[in-house]
Amino acid sequence: MTSPNLFKAFQGVVKSIVEELAAQSLLPSGLDLTRVVVEPPRDASHGDLATNAAMVLGKPAGKPPRVVAELIAERLSARSDLGVVDVRIDGPGFINIRLEPAAWHASLADVLRAGERFGDSDSGGGRRVNVEYVSANPTGPLHVGHGRGTVVGDVLASLLAKAGWSVTKEYYINDAGAQVDVLGRAVYLRYCQAAGREIGEWPEGVYPGEYLIPVGQALLAERGEVFLDQPEAVWLPEVRLFAVDKMMDLIRADLAAMGVRHDVFSSERRLVEDGAVERVLADLESRDLIYTGTLEKPKGREVEDWEPRPQTLFRATQFGDDVDRPLKKSDGSGTYFANDIAYHWDKHRRGFDHQIDIWGADHGGYVKRMRAAVTAATGGAATLEVRLCQLVNLLDGGVPVKMSKRAGRFVTLRDVVDEVGAGVVRFVMLTRKNDAPLDFDLQAVVEQSKDNPVFYVQYAYARASSVLRHAAEARPEWDLSEAGLAAVPLASLTDEAELGLIKSLAGWPRIIEAAADAHEPHRIAFGLSDLAAGFHGVWNRGRDDAALRFIVEGDDATTQARLALVRAVKLVIGSGLTLLGVEPLEEMR
RNA sequence: GGCCCCGUAGCUCAGCCGGAUAGAGCACUCGCCUUCUAAGCGAGUGGUCGCAGGUUCGAAUCCUGCCGGGGUCGCCA
Numbered sequence: 001m002t003s004p005n006l007f008k009a010f011q012g013v014v015k016s017i018v019e020e021l022a023a024q025s026l027l028p029s030g031l032d033l034t035r036v037v038v039e040p041p042r043d044a045s046h047g048d049l050a051t052n053a054a055m056v057l058g059k060p061a062g063k064p065p066r067v068v069a070e071l072i073a074e075r076l077s078a079r080s081d082l083g084v085v086d087v088r089i090d091g092p093g094f095i096n097i098r099l100e101p102a103a104w105h106a107s108l109a110d111v112l113r114a115g116e117r118f119g120d121s122d123s124g125g126g127r128r129v130n131v132e133y134v135s136a137n138p139t140g141p142l143h144v145g146h147g148r149g150t151v152v153g154d155v156l157a158s159l160l161a162k163a164g165w166s167v168t169k170e171y172y173i174n175d176a177g178a179q180v181d182v183l184g185r186a187v188y189l190r191y192c193q194a195a196g197r198e199i200g201e202w203p204e205g206v207y208p209g210e211y212l213i214p215v216g217q218a219l220l221a222e223r224g225e226v227f228l229d230q231p232e233a234v235w236l237p238e239v240r241l242f243a244v245d246k247m248m249d250l251i252r253a254d255l256a257a258m259g260v261r262h263d264v265f266s267s268e269r270r271l272v273e274d275g276a277v278e279r280v281l282a283d284l285e286s287r288d289l290i291y292t293g294t295l296e297k298p299k300g301r302e303v304e305d306w307e308p309r310p311q312t313l314f315r316a317t318q319f320g321d322d323v324d325r326p327l328k329k330s331d332g333s334g335t336y337f338a339n340d341i342a343y344h345w346d347k348h349r350r351g352f353d354h355q356i357d358i359w360g361a362d363h364g365g366y367v368k369r370m371r372a373a374v375t376a377a378t379g380g381a382a383t384l385e386v387r388l389c390q391l392v393n394l395l396d397g398g399v400p401v402k403m404s405k406r407a408g409r410f411v412t413l414r415d416v417v418d419e420v421g422a423g424v425v426r427f428v429m430l431t432r433k434n435d436a437p438l439d440f441d442l443q444a445v446v447e448q449s450k451d452n453p454v455f456y457v458q459y460a461y462a463r464a465s466s467v468l469r470h471a472a473e474a475r476p477e478w479d480l481s482e483a484g485l486a487a488v489p490l491a492s493l494t495d496e497a498e499l500g501l502i503k504s505l506a507g508w509p510r511i512i513e514a515a516a517d518a519h520e521p522h523r524i525a526f527g528l529s530d531l532a533a534g535f536h537g538v539w540n541r542g543r544d545d546a547a548l549r550f551i552v553e554g555d556d557a558t559t560q561a562r563l564a565l566v567r568a569v570k571l572v573i574g575s576g577l578t579l580l581g582v583e584p585l586e587e588m589r
Numbered sequence: 590g591g592c593c594c595c596g597u598a599g600c601u602c603a604g605c606c607g608g609a610u611a612g613a614g615c616a617c618u619c620g621c622c623u624u625c626u627a628a629g630c631g632a633g634u635g636g637u638c639g640c641a642g643g644u645u646c647g648a649a650u651c652c653u654g655c656c657g658g659g660g661u662c663g664c665c666a
Contacts (some may be wrong), residue, residue: 039605040605041609042608042609042610042611042612043609043610046609050608050609052607052608055608055646055647058646059646064646065646090609091608091609092608092609092646092647093608093609093646094608094609137666174666177665177666178665178666179665179666268666294663295663296663297663298590298591298662298663299590299591299662300590300591300662301590301591301662303662303663306663308663309663309664311663311664313663321592322591322592322662323591323592323662323663325663326663326664328664329664330664331664333664335663335664335665335666336665336666337666340666361593361594361659361660361661362660362661363660363661363666364592364593364594364660364661365592365593365660365661365662366661366666367592367593368592368593388593388594388660390594390595390659390660391659391660431602432601432602433602433603435594435595436594436595436602437595437659439601447628448627448628449628449629450614450615450628450629451614451615453614455628459626459628462626463625463626466625466626467625467626470625470626471625510605511605513605514605514606515605517605517606518605518606522603523603523605526603526604526613529603529613529614530613533613533614539625539626540624540629540630540631542624542625543622543624543625543629543630544621544622544624544630544631546625549625550625551625587626588626588627588628
């Protein structure tokens, strides 16, 4: 289901004009129109819409851009039915189009009629895409760094859904590696403590996390003392399972507090037990993509006790990686990489040929091999895109918050959510593009000032709500719903700032589309800030000049038209915030 | 040493997968303000887009090589 998109509509018009010209032999036929776009000009003084058609088509058409521009411009000028009032050719061959105010009024009504659907598109065409994010090890609560990937993945998923993709949100549970053994041992110690045993000094390399105390107690309550004084081989398998279960409960609760809900949780252990890893490796082997070889020692970096040894290797270099990668540990079990190949292959088997993973930047060195493996394992049918999230620096009033795992002092994501709210966390995580480091200042993010983008956007929404509340009180007989205001005459919206705001609203679908195409959810947050700035600007004009206020005593027509604009602003900002998973605030308190 | 990311105004960052005199916020300077929602408003100063080549009608954007910062580098995940 698509919604109105003025720029797309004009793009279609320009293309059909080119085809028309071709049909009349004024231009060659069969020109490639994929690069023809209609967009807002960089400078509003150039016009309302601009197209690069003449510059893109000049060369293939064998004519100077300005000649092509003349041909197109002439026909565009004739389209008064679309509200075109002026067309001119500028610069190297841009065609700038100006629309009459009535066209913008119509576009405002379109926004209101589209409602929540405004900005939807069908560019995904219903194709399936899998977004895997968070996937933190099930060994403890989520920390702030996880929070960033969580938000980026979650909003990307929403964005793709809005752009017409069929999205599955997935979490990969790393419950098969050595760290869950470590977790199991830690929980066992807590269990012994719960049973009143003295355990002496806490062993090296075992999580001392206090959050494991209740897990040990729960284990005791559930299973009694059966594991006491038993060798590890007896208790570890069960304790490990128990512990992972509890940790996932913890993580799910953290995610719920952020408003995140995955569709699928996939277990690494399950994949291994089901033989998926063996099957994938066998398949790769049958295609001669696995061999036994010895890797060279990495240069320029000291590796302790390095010694050449033969390993089972995947021919990653055949698929663009820099070296071949090991698939088996010395004990014969699969490496994390081997299991991960099976996992991504499994996603492909489940019907996902578009896969997106959100990882921390520290896994950057892993991207090439994983993409190589996906290509190899699926015979090129599936593609993997990895988006890396840089570090989050947690600050408190400009001072870095010291986190030390050893001292047991680290701030969890939940701590932050409880302190500033999920909405604030979600928005702030998108105030930087994903591959740039992000400062998260606990004080700054709750500051009520223009410097704080979360506040600034919420305030715009609250102001719009407030104006509508006032209007509803003053004129209870008016229909101030989106549908109601869509039907109101808008001719009195003639102020330039008002028209500018309408133009910004009309451009909203472009922002969503660009963000979805580029897989960059932060663009929504930036777009919202711009919209909010536009609205605050219009609002502020009413300070100096009472005639420019939204509610004008004694002028119902103007008031209603302006309320339509306010309603549309509220609609778009509200839907943008919702897209980010941030609840819009009706009033600031 | 290899690979990945980053380098845009004094600071923090945008820049729509090549376009028209490169944008915003903060800071600074100068005015205004006490308001339908208060936690201000308007204007101005300010940039060799790290450096050097290349691709073309056109490059902050694409390619190559340097410089600087961060991450990462066999049986951890």
